[in-house]
Structure formats: structure tokens, C-alpha cells
Amino acid sequence: MTTIVVSPLARIAEMAVRHHAREMISLMAKEHAFHRPAVIKAERHLLLNMNDISFAGTGDLIAPQEAHVRAIIDFAAEWDRAAPLLIHCWMGVSRSPAAALIAALAVHPEEDDLALVRRLRSASPYATPNARLIAIGDDMLGRKGRLVAAVKEIGRGADADGNAPFILPLAVHSDIL
Numbered sequence: 001m002t003t004i005v006v007s008p009l010a011r012i013a014e015m016a017v018r019h020h021a022r023e024m025i026s027l028m029a030k031e032h033a034f035h036r037p038a039v040i041k042a043e044r045h046l047l048l049n050m051n052d053i054s055f056a057g058t059g060d061l062i063a064p065q066e067a068h069v070r071a072i073i074d075f076a077a078e079w080d081r082a083a084p085l086l087i088h089c090w091m092g093v094s095r096s097p098a099a100a101l102i103a104a105l106a107v108h109p110e111e112d113d114l115a116l117v118r119r120l121r122s123a124s125p126y127a128t129p130n131a132r133l134i135a136i137g138d139d140m141l142g143r144k145g146r147l148v149a150a151v152k153e154i155g156r157g158a159d160a161d162g163n164a165p166f167i168l169p170l171a172v173h174s175d176i177l
Helices: 009-019 066-078 095-107 113-123 131-140 146-154 172-176
Strands: 003-008 023-028 045-049 085-089 166-169
Touching (some): 003 009, 003 095, 009 023, 009 085, 023 066, 023 095, 045 066, 066 095, 066 131, 085 095, 095 113, 095 131, 095 146, 095 166, 113 146, 113 166, 131 146
Parallel strands (some): 003 085, 023 045
Antiparallel strands (some): 003 166
């Protein structure tokens, strides 16, 4: 079954090796430097600089934008799904779970939003997808508010220490098609 691995920055190398990931999306504040794990192909690493905020950026903060979400959608569409897609942010709690939902719906638009979001909650009691990424993704993917409503239904995740990677399986029926 095709999966998306969501991880905090501190565990990306471990998760890439453990799950045989070869492609990665990084959602990091511009000032956070890090090294791409060697097993991730350089040409299949998408780095998106943004802060984990849900309002338009002020000062040096960069809010998630339509260009970021378009890049996630396009990258996911080119993902060959031969190996899991690794998505990470600083803590693996807000930006990366939001990007995982967007990527999942980009590759399987027939997916039921609520079923997907409930799988996310089941996989991670800590995930609190970034509301701005979710709203932009909902709009750009033509979800007509369903993704926003589903994320609101699961509510805020439990407090996290940033050390809880998880796997989001894509819909079982989707792999059979």
C-alpha cells in the first residue's frame, strides 16, 4: 500500500532509511538549515520555505501561500509511488500533516475527505494540520470546504514533543484502481 511518512526534522534521515523513501517535501522556516538525507534524490526534494502560521505573514514571517500549495500538488502528481513520500517540517505536527493531506488528495482526488482526515488522526493523536495550508489546499483541489470541515471535526491534536513520526496510508481502494 502506498503511504506518506510524516516526520519531524530531527528524524528525517531515520525515517527515509527505515521506510525506503526516495522523495521528500520539506516545509521549513527560511532560517532553518538542514541536510537532505543521502537516500533522497536531490531532484525529488521539494523545499518550501514558510513559517508555521495561519495568518498572512508580518515582518520576517512567511505564511503558507498558494504557490506553496501548488508546488505540493505538482510534486505529489509526479510522485511515482514506488516508495513512500516523506514529508517533514520542524515538529511534524502542523505543516507536514497539512501537506500530507494535500498530497494524498492530489494523487487520489476521489478520496473521501473525512475518511482521510480520520486516518490521519488515527495515525497521529498529535497532528494539528496548519489551517492556512488546509484552506488553500481545499480551494485549489476543488474540495468545496470538505477538507476544511473534516480537519475542524478532528480538532486540535494532543500536545506533542516533536518526536512522533507517523505513516498516513492512502486509501486501500485507490491502490487497486
